[in-house]
Amino acid sequence: MKLFSKEQVYQGDKLTAERQKISSTDLMERAGMQIFNWMHMRMQGAQVPIHIFCGIGNNGGDGLVLARHLILDGYHVKTYVINCSDKRSKDFLINYDRIKNVTKDWPTLLSCTEDFPEIHQDDIIVDAVFGIGLNRPVDDWVKSLFIHFRKTKAFTLSIDIPSGLSTDKVLEDEDAAVWAGYTLSFASPKLIFFLPETAKYTIQWEVLDIGLDQEFLYTTNTEAELIGKHEVLPLYKPREKFSHKGQFGHSLIIGGSHGKIGAVTLASRAALSAGAGLVTAYVPKCGYMVLQASFPEAMVITDTDEEIITAIEFDIEPTVIGFGVGLGTNTKTISAFEAFLEKNKIPLVIDADGINMLAKKKTLLKLLPENTILTPHAKELERLVGAWKDDFDKLKKVKAFSKKYTCIVAVKGANTITVFGDKLYINTTGNPGLSTGGSGDVLTGIITGFLSQGYEPLEATVFGVYLHGRSADIAVEDFGYQSLVASHVIDYLGQAFIDLFKQPEQPTEATEQEQEKA
Known part of the structure; x- marks a missing residue:
C-alpha cells in the first residue's frame, strides 16, 4: 500500500475533482459520508452522546458533514466550532450553512476564552479540528482543549490525522496534539502512524476509500510503501x-x-x-x-x-x-x-x-x-x-x-x-x-x-x-x-x-x- 505525502493528497483531491467533474464540496460530502457509514455500522443507532469538534478549515468541514448525517439519522450529537480565527475555508462555510438547515441545535462556537464543554467517559469525541495542512504550533487554548479530551477518558476518533500533528516532523510538546483511540485516514495511512515518536498519538487506524481518481492512485510513486501480505x-x-x-x-x-x-x-x-x-x-x-x-x-x-x-x-x-x-x-x-x-x-x-x-x-x-x-x-x-x-x-x-x-x-x-x-x-x-x-x-x-x-x-x-x-x-x-x-x-x-x-x-x-x- 502506498503512503501518499501531504502534497500528493492535495494533488489527488484536485485531479479527482477535475476528472470526475465534481466540486471540492462534493468530495468533502463523500468523505464525511464515509465516516458516517463507518460509525453507523458500529453504533447501529446507539444513543451515546457524540461530541464533534470542528476546526474552520476543510477538516472541520468533514466534521460538519459527519454531524449533519448523524443528526439526520437520529443520533445524539453536539457540534462545536473552534472559533479562534476569521479565516474559514469555502467548503467549511457551505457545510456550516447546511447543518443549520437540518437542526435547531446549531453548532456551538467556542471562543478562545470560554470554558470547555462537559464530556463524560462514556461519550464519544470526534476530532475534526486540524487536518494534514497544519503548519504551525497550536494555540495554548487549543492545546488545553486537547488536554481536556484526554482527561475525560472518552473514546476519541480523529478524522484523517490526530489534530496538532504534522505529517513530516515530530512535536516537541506531546500535549499539543490529540491522542486518538482511532484515526480514519483518507487515501492512505500517514507515515507518522508507524514511527516510534508519533505512533503513540493513535492506537488504531483505518483507511477510508473516498473514491479518489484510480489512475492517480495506481501511477503515483510514493516515498513510502506499507508492506503486508498482498505486497x-x-x-x-x-x-x-x-x-x-x-x-x-x-x-x-x-x-x-x-x-x-x-x-x-x-x-x-x-x-x-x-x-x-x-x-x-x-x-x-x-x-x-x-x-x-x-x-x-x-x-x-x-x-x-x-x-x-x-x-x-x-x-x-x-x-x-x-x-x-x-x-x-x-x-x-x-x-x-x-x-x-x-x-x-x-x-x-x-x-x-x-x-x-x-x-x-x-x-x-x-x-x-x-x-x-x-x-x-x-x-x-x-x-x-x-x-x-x-x-x-x-x-x-x-x-x-x-x-x-x-x-x-x-x-x-x-x-x-x-x-x-x-x-x-x-x-x-x-x-x-x-x-x-x-x-x-x-x-x-x-x-x-x-x-x-x-x-x-x-x-x-x-x-x-x-x-x-x-x-x-x-x-x-x-x-x-x-x-x-x-x-x-x-x-x-x-x-x-x-x-x-x-x-x-x-x-x-x-x-x-x-x-x-x-
Missing part, C-alpha cells in the same frame, strides 16, 4: 517438482565467539528454514561441537582459534554470506573482517557485531559489495549513522547513508523500515514478543536464506522482514509475548509461508445467525 505474495518463488538443493544456494553464516555460538545456531537454522539449499557455519573452534550436536543439518568450518574468529578462510563457494552474529569486536576479528572484505565479491547480509565493526572503522564501508544488506537495531544504527534529533532526522540520515554506500538498511523496530536510497518499505507484521535475545539473529538468517535462493537483495529484505514478523505473530498465539523466544520464530516459519496463501475465513450461516443474536 509480498507476488515476490514468492514457487518450487518445481524436480527441484533440488543445488538450485537454492549455499548460505555461509560467519559469526560466533566463546559463549555466543547460539547466535550462529539460530541464524543458520533460520537460513535453512527460509529455504536455503545448504547452510555452512563458520565459527571459532569452541562452536564446533555445539553446532554439530544442536543443528545436524548444517555443515561447520572452524577458525584455528578456540574462542574468536581471527581469519576468514574457506574452500567452499557460498551464494551469500550472513556475517556478524555473536562475533564480538576483538581487534584480531576486525583485522580478519577487513582482509576478507578486500577480496570478497559475494553478497553480504551484515548484522550485530559486523555493523559495530563497520561503525568502529568506517573505511570498511567502502569495501562493501553493492546492495549489501545491513540489519541494525537502534543503538547499532546510531553508531553507524550518528545521533538523530527525531525519527524524521533518523530516516533522513539512513537514506543518505544508503545512497552513499549503495546498501539496503533494515531499521529494526516495532514497524521495521527497510530503506533503499530514498525509498521506505514499512513492515506491518511482528509484535512485542520479538523483544528477546536472538530474534535479530533469526532475521539475519531468514534474509540470508532468501538471498541464497535467488531473491533480489531488496526483495529478500522486505520479504524476510515480513515473514519474520508474521511467524512471530502466529507463534505468539501459542506462547504469549513474554514467553516467545527466538527459536519459536524459526519453528513457525513454515506456518508463516502457508499463511501467505490462506484466504480469509468466510462466516458460516450459523456464525452469521449468532452474530445477529449478539
Whole structure:
C-alpha cells in the first residue's frame, strides 16, 4: 500500500475533482459520508452522546458533514466550532450553512476564552479540528482543549490525522496534539502512524476509500510503501517438482565467539528454514561441537582459534554470506573482517557485531559489495549513522547513508523500515514478543536464506522482514509475548509461508445467525 505525502493528497483531491467533474464540496460530502457509514455500522443507532469538534478549515468541514448525517439519522450529537480565527475555508462555510438547515441545535462556537464543554467517559469525541495542512504550533487554548479530551477518558476518533500533528516532523510538546483511540485516514495511512515518536498519538487506524481518481492512485510513486501480505505474495518463488538443493544456494553464516555460538545456531537454522539449499557455519573452534550436536543439518568450518574468529578462510563457494552474529569486536576479528572484505565479491547480509565493526572503522564501508544488506537495531544504527534529533532526522540520515554506500538498511523496530536510497518499505507484521535475545539473529538468517535462493537483495529484505514478523505473530498465539523466544520464530516459519496463501475465513450461516443474536 502506498503512503501518499501531504502534497500528493492535495494533488489527488484536485485531479479527482477535475476528472470526475465534481466540486471540492462534493468530495468533502463523500468523505464525511464515509465516516458516517463507518460509525453507523458500529453504533447501529446507539444513543451515546457524540461530541464533534470542528476546526474552520476543510477538516472541520468533514466534521460538519459527519454531524449533519448523524443528526439526520437520529443520533445524539453536539457540534462545536473552534472559533479562534476569521479565516474559514469555502467548503467549511457551505457545510456550516447546511447543518443549520437540518437542526435547531446549531453548532456551538467556542471562543478562545470560554470554558470547555462537559464530556463524560462514556461519550464519544470526534476530532475534526486540524487536518494534514497544519503548519504551525497550536494555540495554548487549543492545546488545553486537547488536554481536556484526554482527561475525560472518552473514546476519541480523529478524522484523517490526530489534530496538532504534522505529517513530516515530530512535536516537541506531546500535549499539543490529540491522542486518538482511532484515526480514519483518507487515501492512505500517514507515515507518522508507524514511527516510534508519533505512533503513540493513535492506537488504531483505518483507511477510508473516498473514491479518489484510480489512475492517480495506481501511477503515483510514493516515498513510502506499507508492506503486508498482498505486497509480498507476488515476490514468492514457487518450487518445481524436480527441484533440488543445488538450485537454492549455499548460505555461509560467519559469526560466533566463546559463549555466543547460539547466535550462529539460530541464524543458520533460520537460513535453512527460509529455504536455503545448504547452510555452512563458520565459527571459532569452541562452536564446533555445539553446532554439530544442536543443528545436524548444517555443515561447520572452524577458525584455528578456540574462542574468536581471527581469519576468514574457506574452500567452499557460498551464494551469500550472513556475517556478524555473536562475533564480538576483538581487534584480531576486525583485522580478519577487513582482509576478507578486500577480496570478497559475494553478497553480504551484515548484522550485530559486523555493523559495530563497520561503525568502529568506517573505511570498511567502502569495501562493501553493492546492495549489501545491513540489519541494525537502534543503538547499532546510531553508531553507524550518528545521533538523530527525531525519527524524521533518523530516516533522513539512513537514506543518505544508503545512497552513499549503495546498501539496503533494515531499521529494526516495532514497524521495521527497510530503506533503499530514498525509498521506505514499512513492515506491518511482528509484535512485542520479538523483544528477546536472538530474534535479530533469526532475521539475519531468514534474509540470508532468501538471498541464497535467488531473491533480489531488496526483495529478500522486505520479504524476510515480513515473514519474520508474521511467524512471530502466529507463534505468539501459542506462547504469549513474554514467553516467545527466538527459536519459536524459526519453528513457525513454515506456518508463516502457508499463511501467505490462506484466504480469509468466510462466516458460516450459523456464525452469521449468532452474530445477529449478539
